Amino acid sequence: MAYWFRIFCSMDITKYSLxxxxxxxxxxxxxxxxxxxxxxxxxxxxxxALNAILEVFERAKDSAQKADELRMKGDHRELLGIPYVTKDxxxxxxxxxxxxxxxxxRHRSVYDASVVKFLNEAxxxxxxxxxxxEFAMGSSTEYSAFGPTRNPLNQKSVAGGSSGGSASAVASxxxxxxxxxxxxxxxRQPASFCGIVGxxxxxxxxxxxxxxAMASSLDQVGPCARSVxxxxxxxxxxxxxxxxDARSVPLSERKREKRKGRSIGVPxxxxxxxxxxVEVKANFEASLKRLEKLGxxxxxxxxxxxxxxxxxxxxxxxxxxxxxxxxxxxxRYGTRVEGSNLLETYKLSRGEGFGxxxxxxxxxxxxxxxxxxxxxxxxxxxxxxxxxxxxxLDVFETVDVIATPTTPTVAFPLGSVQDPVAMYVxxxxxxxxxxxxxxxxxxxxxxxxEGLAYGLHFMAPHFCEDALFSVGKDFEQTV
Amino acid sequence: MRSCILIHMKIDIQYIxxxxxxxxxxxxxxxxxxxxxxILSYVDSIQAVNLSGDISVPQFAMNQTxxxxxxxxxxxxxxxxxxxxxxxSGDGLLVQNIL
Numbered sequence: 001m002a003y004w005f006r007i008f009c010s011m012d013i014t015k016y017s018l019x020x021x022x023x024x025x026x027x028x029x030x031x032x033x034x035x036x037x038x039x040x041x042x043x044x045x046x047x048x049a050l051n052a053i054l055e056v057f058e059r060a061k062d063s064a065q066k067a068d069e070l071r072m073k074g075d076h077r078e079l080l081g082i083p084y085v086t087k088d089x090x091x092x093x094x095x096x097x098x099x100x101x102x103x104x105x106r107h108r109s110v111y112d113a114s115v116v117k118f119l120n121e122a123x124x125x126x127x128x129x130x131x132x133x134e135f136a137m138g139s140s141t142e143y144s145a146f147g148p149t150r151n152p153l154n155q156k157s158v159a160g161g162s163s164g165g166s167a168s169a170v171a172s173x174x175x176x177x178x179x180x181x182x183x184x185x186x187x188r189q190p191a192s193f194c195g196i197v198g199x200x201x202x203x204x205x206x207x208x209x210x211x212x213a214m215a216s217s218l219d220q221v222g223p224c225a226r227s228v229x230x231x232x233x234x235x236x237x238x239x240x241x242x243x244x245d246a247r248s249v250p251l252s253e254r255k256r257e258k259r260k261g262r263s264i265g266v267p268x269x270x271x272x273x274x275x276x277x278v279e280v281k282a283n284f285e286a287s288l289k290r291l292e293k294l295g296x297x298x299x300x301x302x303x304x305x306x307x308x309x310x311x312x313x314x315x316x317x318x319x320x321x322x323x324x325x326x327x328x329x330x331x332r333y334g335t336r337v338e339g340s341n342l343l344e345t346y347k348l349s350r351g352e353g354f355g356x357x358x359x360x361x362x363x364x365x366x367x368x369x370x371x372x373x374x375x376x377x378x379x380x381x382x383x384x385x386x387x388x389x390x391x392x393l394d395v396f397e398t399v400d401v402i403a404t405p406t407t408p409t410v411a412f413p414l415g416s417v418q419d420p421v422a423m424y425v426x427x428x429x430x431x432x433x434x435x436x437x438x439x440x441x442x443x444x445x446x447x448x449x450e451g452l453a454y455g456l457h458f459m460a461p462h463f464c465e466d467a468l469f470s471v472g473k474d475f476e477q478t479v
Numbered sequence: 480m481r482s483c484i485l486i487h488m489k490i491d492i493q494y495i496x497x498x499x500x501x502x503x504x505x506x507x508x509x510x511x512x513x514x515x516x517x518i519l520s521y522v523d524s525i526q527a528v529n530l531s532g533d534i535s536v537p538q539f540a541m542n543q544t545x546x547x548x549x550x551x552x553x554x555x556x557x558x559x560x561x562x563x564x565x566x567x568s569g570d571g572l573l574v575q576n577i578l
Contacts, residue, residue, distance in 0.1 A: 094559070110559040204540035247540040254539070311522040322499065329500065331574055336565035342575045343500070351502030359501055360514055363492070366499040367515075368522075376526065384525050386534040393536065420514050421521050437540065462539055 014038045014173035018082070018230045021176055025071070025081050032064040032071075032081030035176075036127060039083055042174045043128070050150045052159070052168035053128045054088055057095055060127035067123065079237070080123030085169050085178040088129045089136060090221065091210035092116055099212045100132040100144040100162075103334045103353030113210020114242045115179060115221050122237050128175070130165030134355045135325065136181055136214040138162045139189055139426040140417065143357045148414055153195055153451050157411040160190030160426075166224040167194040177234055178224040183214050184313050185406075185430025187222045188442035192406035192455025195444045197472070198224050199231045200430075202463050203437030204249035206235075207242035215320035216247075218313075218434045228443060228472035235465060256463040264291060264458075264471070265301035265399030275425050276408040283454040284405045287445045290478040291403075296471070299399050304391045308384050309432040314424060315368050315381035316435075322365025328353060360420060389436040396461045401471055404429040406442040406455030433459050441468040443475055490515050 013021070013030055024030055040056060047053050060083070067081035086092060089099045091109035098104040116126055133143040141149040141164025149164040151157040152172040159168040163180030167190035170178050180187040182200040191198025199222040206221050213219060223234035242248045266288065271281065288298050330336035330349025337348035354362070368377035395402065408428050417423050433440035438459055445456040456475060460467040492512050496503045503511060566573040 107563055108559055110556050110563075202539075243543070243545050246542050246544065248543070249539045305528065308525055308528060311525050314518065314522050315525070326500075330565060332572060333563040334565065338575075342577050344502075345575060346500040347496075347502035350500055351504075354501065356507075359503070360511065360518070362499050362501060363495050363511070363515065364518055367490070367495050367519075370495070370498060377522070380525055380528070380530070381522075383530050383534060384528050386536050387528070387530075387532065389536045390532075390534055419517070421517050424518075424521070436536075462537070 012173070014042055017227055018176060018225075018233050021082055022078060026076070032067040032083070033061065035081070036060060036064040036083045039127075039173070039175055042172060046152070046172050046174070049155055050152060050159075050168050050172060051147050052130055052149050052165045052172065053085065053174060054098070054131050054146055054165065055096060056128040057092070057126070063125040063127065067125065075123070077121075077123035079119065082124040082176045083127040084119065084124055085128045085130050085166060085175040086116065086126045087163050087166050087178070087180045088132050089181055089212040090116065090179055092126050092129070095129065097129070097212065098145075099136070100134040100146065101353065101355065101358070102145045103328050105145070105335065107333055109210075111210065113221075114207035114244055115238050116210065118237055118240065130163070130169050130178060132165055133162035134358050135212070135321070136162040136183055136186055137321070137357050137361050139185070139423050140412075141165060141190070142414065143355055145355055150414065151194055151411050151452070153447070153453055154411065156413055157452060158193065158414055160193035160411060162186040162190075163198075163224060164190045167191050167196055167198065170194070170196050170224045170226060177226070177230055179221055180224050181211055181214070181219060181221050182434070183218045184317060184434050185427040187224060188430045188440060188455070188457060189407055189426060191224055192442045192444070192457070193411035193453060195447070195453035196224055196226060197228050197231045197444070198222065198442045199235055199465070199468070200433055200440045201235060201239060201465060202439045203434075204247050205254070205439070205463065205465070206238045207240075207245040207248050209242055209244035213324040215317040216324060217320060218317060228441070228469055228476050231441070232465075232469040239465070254463045256461065262295060262471070263297045263299050263399045264288070265299050265395055265402045267301050267303045267306060267402065267404065269302060270306050271404055273408065273428065275428065276405065277410070279448055280405045280407070280409060280454060283446055284456070287456045287475070288403070291471070291475060294474050294478065301395050301399060301402070303395055303402075305384065305388050306391065306432055309388055309435050310424060310428060312381045312384050312388065312435060313427070313431045314364070315377050316385065318361045318365035319369050319378050320365070322362045322369065325354075325358070325362055357420070385435050388432065392432065392436045392438065392459070393461065400460070401467055402459045404457045406430065406457040410448055410452040410454060429457050438462055439465045439468055441472050443472045444479060445475070446479055490519070
């Protein structure tokens with residue numbers, strides 16, 4: 001079937017926002033096939049250096065052609081023909097899903113994740129999977145079994161992690177948007193490092209069905225996007241109740257108050273941390289000034305126990321991850337290394353299949369759950385988690401959103417952080433949102449003299465993503 | 480700050496690895512122990528927290544179960560599941576015997 005389209009050769013459609021893409025496709029200014037070809041061209045040009053994309057699916061062009069044909073037949077679904085990328089831990093039926101690990105190097109999904117189904121229903125199609133830290137454990141995408149992902153802003157620097165591939169792909173115009181997963185900052189931190197927008201939705205807002213589990217009480221799927229409006233667009237499609245996720249919150253339970261004020265709480269004690277670089281602090285203060293000029297009120301706040309978020313996180317997350325990764329035993333799926341008996345086969349398979357950071361975290365999680373340590377570590381961390389959540393909710397009685405830098409530093413050079421604890425500290429500002437299950441957004445807030453990006457991080461009460469989008473859009477226009 | 484119970488105990492990495500069913504090469508144990516000590520020292524800071532005060536928080540996400548109903552799938556799903564098995568004989572998953 002023939003269809004006509006006009007190609008605006010002078011305009012780079014790979015840089016278009018979602019709104020412009022949707023409009024352009026609807027008006028037949030370009031086709032889905034042409035759009036896909038432009039993204040693939042960018043991948044061909046840049047992915048050798050960036051290693052953001054692990055695989056472009058063979059069926060990608062067929063998906064684009066089908067979308068164009070459906071449009072000619074009168075299909076007007078809102079995202080029809082929009083190509084997007086999924087992190088390598090989100091199931092796409094029939095495609096390899098390896099979670100960045102040798103453990104699942106040949107594993108194929110047998111179903112689509114719910115988030116993929118929802119986007120497909122809207123007409124979009126996933127055409128590639130992006131690189132990530134192995135099993136989402138990392139803050140740099142240096143722990144992928146398939147090589148590190150580099151930052152498009154400065155290729156000597158990390159892209160952040162664990163959704164580094166997704167963030168790098170969006171920042172280098174390889175796709176319209178990408179899905180990532182966030183357990184302790186894994187969407188927001190790479191978004192900040194790569195100069196794009198990243199959202200962690202309220203825990204329970206977006207289905208985890210079809211997301212390879214890392215820490216079940218902390219994981220969420222969210223968008224890596226070019227703008228706050230794009231992130232909002234995708235979130236609104238994904239945010240719904242899904243009975244296939246046992247912790248998905250029914251719509252009737254998503255209670256939230258209307259936020260009328262424009263007050264921003266700043267936990268200065270928390271930000272005045274030796275690990276936060278001088279340039280990040282300076283950029284943060286400049287960002288606050290821009291918000292004040294827009295009419296926002298900046299309020300100094302104190303959040304009791306907020307500094308405990310990271311230690312609490314690394315106890316709970318490793319404990320949950322050690323349980324979730326127990327299934328990878330070389331039996332029903334995954335890498336198997338035969339030993340002399342069954343027990344040895346388990347140990348050799350897991351020793352071979354898992355990389356060093358995954359092994360470290362599984363061991364730590366096993367330790368904190370083991371007899372004699374469960375009360376002093378896991379149980380205590382769970383209680384402190386509730387206390388931190390209480391502190392944050394109490395603060396939201398006085399302010400509408402809380403602002404911090406997204407990361408304590410800009411993207412660091414590849415290979416420069418070897419100490420695991422130093423790597424964990426990269427999540428200092430993002431982790432509190434996961435601990436409390438509240439939504440959080442990272443918005444680009446400028447570049448330093450080396451072209452590396454800063455990010456501004458907002459947190460809001462449960463199910464108040466609208467407050468994040470509102471302040472995020474306002475702030476975006478000032479940068 | 481380590482609690483007084485924990486401070487005098489050396490981490491037995493081999494014991495933890497056995498619990499976790501992970502084989503660790505002898506050559507890697509020393510650095511793993513060092514990493515472990517460093518991480519534990521960091522997370523041990525929660526021991527200083529006094530567990531008092533209001534810790535009631537709203538619970539939006541409650542575990543919701545659904546009926547376990549078998550759904551018929553087409554053969555492609557079955558074949559995909561079989562295809563993911565590391566070792567098989569026909570439609571059977573092959574594992575080492577335990578008896």
